[in-house]
Amino acid sequence: MSEQDQLRSARQAFGQRLRGLRLVAELNGRQLSARSGMRGSKISRIELGRQNPTEDDIRVWCHACGAEDQLPELIAAHRQIDEMWEEHRQAMRAGLKQQSERVKPLYERTRLIRAYEPQTVPGFLQTPGYTRAVIEDVSRFHDLTDDIDQAVEGRLNRLRILESGMCGFSFVIEAGALYAQRGSVAVMLEQFDYIDHAARFANVALGIIPLGRLRTIWPGEGFYVYDESLVRSEHWTGGYRTKRPSEIATYLRIFMLLQSQAVYGEAARAEVAAARRLLQSREIA
Known part of the structure; x- marks a missing residue:
């Protein structure tokens, strides 16, 4: 499903949520129109996802249906829809450096960052050499000329934010991410050294999910909360x-389940050491 299809589906789902409020209030379209002052045709288009309601429309709708308690969640969901998907090419048009500068204030105002990565070292733990290898891959794939x-x-x-201690970090990494080589062997060995070093920071909790672990939750896309x-x-x-409270709550639940699959402390550092040994043995071979 393309991003446009997903946006269309999200708008339709939002329209159905508003329709649900109307049905719970036992109102038909004509009655809702009389209470809200909206034309019946507009109500129909909104419920079918063919017209994007304004925030004022949502407020009037909730008031007419006696559902003011659901207004904050609905407003948050509505604001999310248009910013839900951000195409990489659009995000990168200003350049990778500018993209990083754009999110810097977010990092600086956050007190706790939870990060899950299934296939790569989380950005906050990346050494310059590893970061360079990742950026070169991204630039090559997206034909960027930064x-x-x-x-x-x-x-x-x-x-720098990780090392400043101004923010807490909780990482969960699939062990497979340690075995995916990015850059040279020297780059990877330096990266392993840094992970081992950073795991001892007071503001860092590092969990690694071992290979072959009996899973109660499956690996998925990487995410940051x-x-x-x-x-x-x-x-x-x-x-x-997404800034939607219900979606954030779902991701937090997922993160807790992933944490329960991870090992910490010496056991986590042993996972890093195992990946190091395999890399070195391949180089010798």
Whole structure:
């Protein structure tokens, strides 16, 4: 399903939620029109997802249906829809360095960042060499022409925030991410050293889900939760963002389940050491 199809589906689902409020209030379209002052044709278009309601429309709708208690959640859901998917090419038009600068204030105002990564080292733990390898892959795939040095410098804001101690971090990483080589062997060995070092920071909790673990929750897309106010997740063709309380609550529940699958402390560092040994044995071979 394309991003446009998903946006269309989201708008239709939102229209159905408003229709549900009308039905619970035992109102037909004509009665809702009389109470709200909206034309019947507009009500129909909104419920079918063919017209995007304004926030004032939603307020009037909730008041007419006696559902004012649902207004905050509905407003949050409505605001999310148009920003739900952000195409990578659009996000990167200003350049990778500028993209990093744009999210810097978010990092600086957040007190706790929860991060799950299934296939790569989380950005906040990446060394410059590893970051460079990732950016080179992204630039090649998306045909970007950024200055790589500037882009790497922009991304290193994340590392500085981690080391500043101004924010707490809780990481859950699939062990498979440690075995996916990005850059040279030397780059990977340096990255393993840094993970082992950062795991000892007072503001860092590092969990690693071992290979072959009996799972109670399956691996999925990587995501980051900023306090309890925002979720960001990157996919092949777009970045997903949500500030919707119910969605954030779902991601927090997922994160807790993933945490329960992870090992910490010495056991986590042993997972890093195992990945290091395999890398070194391949190099010798």
